Amino acid sequence: MNSPLSLADALRALPQAEAQPDLWPDLARSLRARQRRPWRYALPAALAAAIALFALAPRLTTTGSGAPATPPETATQAAATPSAASELSALHERSQALERWIATATVAPLDSRDLMAAVEVEDLIGLVDVQLGATRGDADALPLWRQRVALLEDLATIRVNRYAIAAN
Secondary structure: OOOOOOHHHHHHHOOOOOOOOOOHHHHHHHHHHHHOOOHHHHHHHHHHHHHHHHHHHHHHOEOOOOOEOOOOOOOOHHHOOHHHHHHHHHHHHHHHHHHHHHHHOOOOOOOHHHHHHHHHHHHHHHHHHHHHHOOOOHHHHHHHHHHHHHHHHHHHHHHHHHHHHHHO
16 A cells, blocks of 8 residues: 655655756856957957048148148149139138138137037038049039038138137
8 A cells, every 4th residue: 555655755755956057167268259359349440440531531631731632633624614713713712711710710618519510510621521532623623612611611600709709
């Protein structure tokens, strides 16, 4: 006859529990594997540096006077009308004069809105400089030079308004 097991006998009849495996060696292995992959961070950093260099290239290739380097005259540029050439020359001179004024003006600390506006305008000027570097002739460059001078005038206005407020 089968007698019912007591609770103690039933517990003794259970299989022995095994300890969970230690997770630290697996964790240490995965951390070492991550440290061995320098390209994980080096490649994105190199790409970011290349993009930054590309964005700053127009500013780095300016002449000593501050005007962007212009491509040499070609036969296609000679087709521009004399009035367009004289206007382009006047825009070059105006751009250089504005850049000299902005560079020599003592910059008082700007409030956050003026600073943000100045940075936006400077970014737009850089974008126009990139577009100017890709132009093939005076006819293509003329509207961009007009836009560049207008943006420089806006930047000068942002800086002058700050001085006018301080003078009053």
